[in-house]
Amino acid sequence: MNWEDDDYEDYVETDPDETFSVTCPNCGADVYEDCEMCPICHEYIIRSTNPLVGKPDWYIWTALLGILAVIFAMLFVI
Incomplete structure (x- = not known):
């Protein structure tokens, strides 16, 4: 078409x-x-172009813990 x-x-x-x-x-x-x-x-x-502006603190901490959990799983789980 x-x-x-x-x-x-x-x-x-x-x-x-x-x-x-x-x-x-x-x-x-x-x-x-x-x-x-x-x-x-x-x-x-x-x-603001900052993606973290206006997000609650628990949201940021949860995201950081999730990222750390993925890194930990990739490094120590073989």
Whole structure:
């Protein structure tokens, strides 16, 4: 089957009016995803790329113990 650009657009559901919002970390207001500054509290919205931000401590410790268990199993189980 040969797909051309016009055929592909018929199958993709896009809504140009659809906007995504995020929560302001300072005041909790819903703001547009592409805003740099919250319109309510005027604080900058900083998006962290760190995957551990916002995770509870038990989650991190469980993940570390799981990794150590796999390493232990690989080294000492023959």
